[in-house]
Amino acid sequence: MPEEANSLSGRVRRYAQVGRAVxxxxxxxxxxxxxxxxxxxxxxxxxLKRALGxxxxxxxxxxxxxxxxxxxxxxxxxxELAQLQSxxxxxxxxxxxxRMAAELGPDWQQRFAGFEHEAAAAASxxxxxxxxxxxxxxxxxxxxxxxMASAVEADLQQLRAIFGLxxxxxxxxxxxxxxxxxxxxxxxxxxxxxxxxxxxxxxxxLAGEDxxxxxxxxxxxxxxxxxxxxxxxxQRILELRDVPAERRxxxxxxxxxxxxxxxxxxxxxxxxxxxxxxxxxxDSAINLLDFGCIRVFPATLVQGVIDLYHAIQRGDQDLAVHxxxxxxxxxxxxxAVEVLNIWAAFxxxxxxxxxxxxxxxxxxxxxxxxxxxxxxxxLREVGGVTPPREFVLMDRAAIGxxxxxxxxxxxxxxxxxxxxxxxxxxxxxxxxxxSEALAAVGLGQ
Numbered sequence: 001m002p003e004e005a006n007s008l009s010g011r012v013r014r015y016a017q018v019g020r021a022v023x024x025x026x027x028x029x030x031x032x033x034x035x036x037x038x039x040x041x042x043x044x045x046x047x048l049k050r051a052l053g054x055x056x057x058x059x060x061x062x063x064x065x066x067x068x069x070x071x072x073x074x075x076x077x078x079x080e081l082a083q084l085q086s087x088x089x090x091x092x093x094x095x096x097x098x099r100m101a102a103e104l105g106p107d108w109q110q111r112f113a114g115f116e117h118e119a120a121a122a123a124s125x126x127x128x129x130x131x132x133x134x135x136x137x138x139x140x141x142x143x144x145x146x147x148m149a150s151a152v153e154a155d156l157q158q159l160r161a162i163f164g165l166x167x168x169x170x171x172x173x174x175x176x177x178x179x180x181x182x183x184x185x186x187x188x189x190x191x192x193x194x195x196x197x198x199x200x201x202x203x204x205x206l207a208g209e210d211x212x213x214x215x216x217x218x219x220x221x222x223x224x225x226x227x228x229x230x231x232x233x234x235q236r237i238l239e240l241r242d243v244p245a246e247r248r249x250x251x252x253x254x255x256x257x258x259x260x261x262x263x264x265x266x267x268x269x270x271x272x273x274x275x276x277x278x279x280x281x282x283d284s285a286i287n288l289l290d291f292g293c294i295r296v297f298p299a300t301l302v303q304g305v306i307d308l309y310h311a312i313q314r315g316d317q318d319l320a321v322h323x324x325x326x327x328x329x330x331x332x333x334x335x336a337v338e339v340l341n342i343w344a345a346f347x348x349x350x351x352x353x354x355x356x357x358x359x360x361x362x363x364x365x366x367x368x369x370x371x372x373x374x375x376x377x378x379l380r381e382v383g384g385v386t387p388p389r390e391f392v393l394m395d396r397a398a399i400g401x402x403x404x405x406x407x408x409x410x411x412x413x414x415x416x417x418x419x420x421x422x423x424x425x426x427x428x429x430x431x432x433x434x435s436e437a438l439a440a441v442g443l444g445q
Contacts, residue, residue: 090118090119090122091119091127091145096129099144099225100115100141100226103225104221112133112134113133113134115132121276123276125145125189126142126145126148126225127143128140128143138231139218139228139229139230139231140228140229140231140232141221141226149190152186152187156179156182156186160179174384174387176386177388177389177391177392178387178392180389181390181392185271185293185295185393188294189293190225192223192224192226192227192292193224194443195291196219198292198443199229200440200441201268201437201438201443202262202288202291203216204437204441205261205265205266205268206258206262209257209261211250211257211283211284211285211286212257212258212285212288213232213281213286214291215229215231215232215287215289216230233279233281234278234279234281235279235280236275236279237278237279237404237407237408238407240280241408245409245411248410249408249410249411251286251408252408252410253417254285254286255278255286255401256405256414256417257421258270258278258286259273259401263297263302264302264421264430265421266434267296267297267430267431268294268295269295270288270293270294270397271293271392271397272292272293272396272400273397273400276290293393295390295394296438296443297390299427299431300326301327301328301390302427302430303425303427304323304324305394306422306425307322307323309348309351309418311323311341312341312344312348313348313352317334317337320344324340328390328391329385329387329391330386335381335382336382339378339379340385342374342375342378343372346371347398347399350414352415353415354413354416355415356411356413357411357413358406358409358410358411360406
């Protein structure tokens with residue numbers, strides 16, 4: 001089966017597509033910076049969201065990620081990009097048939113007892129069709145859009161240019177490592193066979209969690225660009241906003257454990273807590289549905305996260321500096337550490353009090369916005385920082401989940417849950433568990 005290459009012609013087509021959609025918007029932003037032309041950033045950001053929403057593909061996914069990284073883009077843009085949803089137009093049936101034949105061969109339909117023509121969901125990199133196996137099982141077939149390798153490389157070049165424009169006007173955050181991390185994760189996300197191994201890893205790590213479910217992969221119907229798995233029935237979070245408080249709190253607790261049992265137990269984080277990546281069962285258990293954006297961290301980084309928590313808890317500046325160095329921050333001034341501690345105190349705040357509480361008790365409806373703006377302003381004053389690559393998805397998970405908990409209006413004793421997960425943490429034990437788990441599923445670090 002020929003592999004869809006990252007081709008020059010494919011990249012050129014994508015450059016033209018992106019250029020048509022955002023060229024005029026970029027020109028206006030450049031005029032503001034170079035010529036001093038006044039720009040209505042709120043309106044401009046809304047137009048950018050519409051343009052990216054029409055493009056779909058990896059650039060839309062990048063925009064979603066950027067919206068949750070403090071100071072990666074100006075706050076007006078983060079507000080709009082956060083609203084991008086994975087609702088790309090579907091490929092038509094004729095297109096789907098050609099794509100499926102390319103992955104499973106011309107007799108592909110005979111390998112299913114049934115295959116629905118209309119997609120059940122369409123996202124930024126592919127779409128999902130419901131099917132039925134010959135054993136009667138309901139299946140979900142995630143089929144990648146064509147030429148995504150070229151689109152990813154083209155969009156990453158566009159992202160580098162966008163970061164360059166931003167850096168010319170605002171040096172609070174050096175985005176070099178942010179770009180590198182996003183690039184590596186996006187390239188990994190194109191490999192559905194790797195994703196199937198990540199699903200096996202999560203099945204292993206969450207084996208003791210009765211309230212979190214991972215679909216079962218069907219290997220004989222899976223390729224690099226087609227992932228077939230058992231169908232997971234459940235409701236979207238958006239449909240559960242007004243259920244009784246007890247249920248909303250239980251859902252939030254299950255989500256917290258779905259993300260942080262793997263992190264504190266194995267050093268693995270699911271880096272994309274997007275609303276489309278999980279559903280809720282009738283018993284409030286969670287279905288995790290997408291495993292393309294998985295990050296494995298060294299055990300020492302997990303220790304660094306715990307050290308930073310205790311540093312904030314105790315007001316220990318030296319321990320905070322040690323923790324930031326462990327994360328990969330270098331050359332931080334004392335003033336920069338104090339500014340970073342403002343953000344850390346915000347992220348850890350729900351874990352510091354031994355009581356039931358909302359994730360953010362003084363929220364404005366946008367999780368972390370005011371704090372991010374304050375941090376950004378102060379970082380400019382102290383000369384800026386370069387966030388390490390490891391910061392990108394760790395922070396995305398924390399802010400993404402926080403936004404979901406805010407949406408659910410959940411009140412949980414987060415302190416209790418965190419201390420249960422992080423109690424008796426041992427770096428060597430985590431490293432051994434991680435190594436054994438990765439080897440068992442065939443995933444390298």
